[in-house]
Amino acid sequence: MKTTAEFEKMPHGSIWLLALRSSLLFIVVCGLAYPLASTGLAQLLFPHQANGSMIKDGAGRTVGSELIGQTFADPSFFQGRISSIDNNGAGSGSNNYAPSNPELLKRVQASIARWEKENPQVPVDKLPADLVTNSGSGLDPHISPAAAKAQIPRIGALRHLPEERLKELVEQFTEGRDLGVFGEKRVNVLKLNLALKELGTGRE
Amino acid sequence: MDILQIGIVIVVLLLLVKPAGSYIYHVFSNESNWTDRMFGPVEKFFYAVIGLRKRSGMSWKTYALSMMATNVVLVAVSYAVLRWMGGLPANPNGTGNMEASLSFNTVISFMTNTNLQHYSGESGMSYLGQMIVITMMMFTSAASGLAVAIAFMRGITRRGDGLGNFFEDFVKAHVRVFLPLALIVTLVLVGLKVPQTLEPTVTVNTLGGAVQHIAMGPVASLESIKHLGTNGGGFFGANSSHPFENPSPLTNVIEILSMWTISAALPYTFGRFANNRKQGWILFSAMMVLFLAFLSLTYVSEKSGNPLINQLGIDASQGSMEGKEVRFGVAQSALFTAVTTAATTGSVNNMHDTLTPLGGLAPLAQMMLNVVFGGKGVGLVNMLMYAILGVFICGLMVGRTPEFLGNKIESREMKLIAVAILAHPLIILAPTAISFLTHLGTDALSNPLYHGLSQSLYEFASSAANNGSGFEGLGDNTVFWNVSTGLVMLLGRYVSIIALLAVAGSLSRKKPVPESIGTFRTDTKLFAGILVGTVLLIGALTFLPVLVLGPIAEFLTM
Structure with a gap:
C-alpha cells in the first residue's frame, strides 16, 4: 500500500487542464450527441408517441x-x-x-x-x-x-x-x-x- | 391489489441488486474483465480526447481536487449558457435569458445532484438549456457522485491503487453505466408515450371549443437520466406527475426501478470490494428495514385520506387524492414518494405539499437521515459512516479499540465523521430558523401554521440531502431562497464528500489489523440492528423537536 508521498505528484495546472477537457467532452457527448441521437431514434421508431400522442x-x-x-x-x-x-x-x-x-x-x-x-x-x-x-x-x-x-x-x-x-x-x-x-x-x-x-x- | 403491486416492484428490485452490484464492481475494480471488450475502444478514444495518458492512482487530496475542478468548470460553462440562452440556438419557443440568482441556484442545484427547481421548465428553459445544461449535468453530477462512492470503497477496503483515478472513474461511469442505460430507458419511455421532439409547443382547438397550447420537447432523454442518475427536477414544472413525463403506471414502475436499482446495488458492490458479500447484504438490509417503515407510514396515511375532507360525506375509498394522479392512485404515488426521497432523486409523481401530515413526514425523515439507499453513492457512504460510528459506540461500551473491516478507528477518523454527520442537521435547522426571522423567508409560505414550518423545513432538508423535491407551494424563486438554498446545496454536497474522502484516505494508509477472537463482527444481523438503532437515535435527537412542531402538530390538530 502506498503512502501519500509515494503517489505521483500531479501539478495543479495539469489537473485543471484535464478537468477542462473532460468537461468539454461530456458537454458535447451528454448535452448534444445523446439527446440528438435519442430524438433521431425516437422519431424513427415511434413517431406518434414521440410527438405527443395527438x-x-x-x-x-x-x-x-x-x-x-x-x-x-x-x-x-x-x-x-x-x-x-x-x-x-x-x-x-x-x-x-x-x-x-x-x-x-x-x-x-x-x-x-x-x-x-x-x-x-x-x-x-x-x-x-x-x-x-x-x-x-x-x-x-x-x-x-x-x-x-x-x-x-x-x-x-x-x-x-x-x-x-x-x-x-x-x-x-x-x-x-x-x-x-x-x-x-x-x-x-x-x-x-x-x-x-x-x-x-x-x-x- | 395495492400491496401486491408494491410487493412486485420490491421483489424485482431485490432480483436486480446482485447483477447490478456485480456489474458496477466489474466496471470499477480495474481488473480486466468482460466489460472491457465492449467499451474499451470508446474509452480509449475519450481518454485521448481528454489527454489522460497515465491513469495512475491518486491521493485523496488529488482525487477530491480533480472532482471539484471538473465540477467548477461545468458550473461556469452552464451558468454562461443559462444567462445567454435567449440568443442561442435550439430555442423554438423564444425563452428569455435566466436571471442571475435563479441561474446561480439552478447550476448549483443540478451540479450537486439536487435538482431543486425554482424555474418552471415550460416557460423558463430553452431546449438548448434542457439538453446542454440540465441533461448534461444529470449525467456529470451522477458520474461525479458514483466516482466518489467508488473511491471511498477502494479507500476503506484497500483494494487497488489508493483511491483510484478520478478522471478514469468519471469516464467509465459515463461510458459503461449511464450513457448505455439512459439510451435504452429513453427508447422504452418513448415507446410508452413520453415525447421526444425538437418541435415547438403545439396549439390545438379542443373538443370543448377552447384553445390549448401543449408544451413538449426532448422529454424522454431527460426523463431517463433524471432517474438513473437519481437527479430529480423535471422537464415540466409538475415533474413526473406530468402525463408527458410519466404517462402510465408502467412508466411509473420503470422510473422507480431506474432511480432505485443503482443506489440499492451499491451496498452489494461494496461487499464485493470488501471481499465480504455478507457485509454488503447487512448494510442493504439495514437500509431496507428503514425504507419499509417509511413506505408503510406514507401508504397507510395516504390511504386513510384527509379527515377534514372525509367527513364531508363523499366516497373517500380512494384515499387522499389531492395532488395525485388517477392513473397512479395511492399505491403507486406512495411508492414513488418513498423511493424518490430514499434514493434522493427528488422527482415527484404527486405533490408532496398536499400529502397528509404523516404521509409527508416520511419523505422528510428520509431526507433528514440521508442513509436510506441515498443518491449515487452518497447514501451508502453515509451509511458506512454510521457503521463506523456504531462500531465506535459499541467499542466504547465494551472497552475495546473499535475496528471496521480491519481498520483501526481512531480519533482523526471520528473527528471527520463527526463533522460530516453534524454538518447535515446544522445546514437544515439553522437556515430554517433564519427563514422565520425575516419576511424574505416567511412571505414565501403558501400554507398557514404548522404546515408553513414544514414547507420551509422540507425545502432546506431537500437541499441539504441533495434531493430536490419540494413542498412546492413555497414561492421560492426569490433572491433569498435562491441564494440560501444554493449555499445549503453546496455545503450539503461537498463538505461531506471531502470529509469522507479524507476518512478513506486516512484509512487506506493504515496497517490492517488482523481479525481475532476479540473482533466485533460487522457482518451480522446484530450489527444491522445496531446500525438501524444508531441512525434512528442520532436522527431522533437532532430532528424530533422540529418534526413535532411541523407535521406532527399538523396531524394532531386536524
Whole structure:
C-alpha cells in the first residue's frame, strides 16, 4: 500500500487542464450527441408517441393529446379532475394546498355544492374523491371508473340518451391496470367525450 | 391489489441488486474483465480526447481536487449558457435569458445532484438549456457522485491503487453505466408515450371549443437520466406527475426501478470490494428495514385520506387524492414518494405539499437521515459512516479499540465523521430558523401554521440531502431562497464528500489489523440492528423537536 508521498505528484495546472477537457467532452457527448441521437431514434421508431400522442376527432381534426387533460365547461360532457391551472398545456402544477389549509376545505365544499346542483339524481356519498380534488399535474387526462359512472344520470338526462348505452360506453373506455396489476383502473376523459359526441343526442 | 403491486416492484428490485452490484464492481475494480471488450475502444478514444495518458492512482487530496475542478468548470460553462440562452440556438419557443440568482441556484442545484427547481421548465428553459445544461449535468453530477462512492470503497477496503483515478472513474461511469442505460430507458419511455421532439409547443382547438397550447420537447432523454442518475427536477414544472413525463403506471414502475436499482446495488458492490458479500447484504438490509417503515407510514396515511375532507360525506375509498394522479392512485404515488426521497432523486409523481401530515413526514425523515439507499453513492457512504460510528459506540461500551473491516478507528477518523454527520442537521435547522426571522423567508409560505414550518423545513432538508423535491407551494424563486438554498446545496454536497474522502484516505494508509477472537463482527444481523438503532437515535435527537412542531402538530390538530 502506498503512502501519500509515494503517489505521483500531479501539478495543479495539469489537473485543471484535464478537468477542462473532460468537461468539454461530456458537454458535447451528454448535452448534444445523446439527446440528438435519442430524438433521431425516437422519431424513427415511434413517431406518434414521440410527438405527443395527438388524437383526431371523427372529422380528422386534431383535438388534443390523449395524455393532456382538457376542460369541459358543458355539463353534457364528462368532467375531468379539478385543475387550478384550467388544463393549461403550456404550464403545469397545482396550488399545492396542504391538507390542513382552509382554502382546500372551501374549494372542496364548493365542488360538492355544485355537484348537488348539477347531479340531483346522485347522492354525495356516491361522489368519488378524484372529482373534488386537484390533480398533481393539473393536466390529469383520467378519472376513475366510479367518477365516470356517477356522471351518467346527468349526461343521460341532458343528452336524452339511455343510461344503459352510456354505461356501455364507459365500460368500453375503461382501461385496466397496466399488466393487470400496476396503477389504477381509469377512463380517459377526452377519448370518452369524443365517442360521446359521435353518439349524438337521443333527440336527433 | 395495492400491496401486491408494491410487493412486485420490491421483489424485482431485490432480483436486480446482485447483477447490478456485480456489474458496477466489474466496471470499477480495474481488473480486466468482460466489460472491457465492449467499451474499451470508446474509452480509449475519450481518454485521448481528454489527454489522460497515465491513469495512475491518486491521493485523496488529488482525487477530491480533480472532482471539484471538473465540477467548477461545468458550473461556469452552464451558468454562461443559462444567462445567454435567449440568443442561442435550439430555442423554438423564444425563452428569455435566466436571471442571475435563479441561474446561480439552478447550476448549483443540478451540479450537486439536487435538482431543486425554482424555474418552471415550460416557460423558463430553452431546449438548448434542457439538453446542454440540465441533461448534461444529470449525467456529470451522477458520474461525479458514483466516482466518489467508488473511491471511498477502494479507500476503506484497500483494494487497488489508493483511491483510484478520478478522471478514469468519471469516464467509465459515463461510458459503461449511464450513457448505455439512459439510451435504452429513453427508447422504452418513448415507446410508452413520453415525447421526444425538437418541435415547438403545439396549439390545438379542443373538443370543448377552447384553445390549448401543449408544451413538449426532448422529454424522454431527460426523463431517463433524471432517474438513473437519481437527479430529480423535471422537464415540466409538475415533474413526473406530468402525463408527458410519466404517462402510465408502467412508466411509473420503470422510473422507480431506474432511480432505485443503482443506489440499492451499491451496498452489494461494496461487499464485493470488501471481499465480504455478507457485509454488503447487512448494510442493504439495514437500509431496507428503514425504507419499509417509511413506505408503510406514507401508504397507510395516504390511504386513510384527509379527515377534514372525509367527513364531508363523499366516497373517500380512494384515499387522499389531492395532488395525485388517477392513473397512479395511492399505491403507486406512495411508492414513488418513498423511493424518490430514499434514493434522493427528488422527482415527484404527486405533490408532496398536499400529502397528509404523516404521509409527508416520511419523505422528510428520509431526507433528514440521508442513509436510506441515498443518491449515487452518497447514501451508502453515509451509511458506512454510521457503521463506523456504531462500531465506535459499541467499542466504547465494551472497552475495546473499535475496528471496521480491519481498520483501526481512531480519533482523526471520528473527528471527520463527526463533522460530516453534524454538518447535515446544522445546514437544515439553522437556515430554517433564519427563514422565520425575516419576511424574505416567511412571505414565501403558501400554507398557514404548522404546515408553513414544514414547507420551509422540507425545502432546506431537500437541499441539504441533495434531493430536490419540494413542498412546492413555497414561492421560492426569490433572491433569498435562491441564494440560501444554493449555499445549503453546496455545503450539503461537498463538505461531506471531502470529509469522507479524507476518512478513506486516512484509512487506506493504515496497517490492517488482523481479525481475532476479540473482533466485533460487522457482518451480522446484530450489527444491522445496531446500525438501524444508531441512525434512528442520532436522527431522533437532532430532528424530533422540529418534526413535532411541523407535521406532527399538523396531524394532531386536524
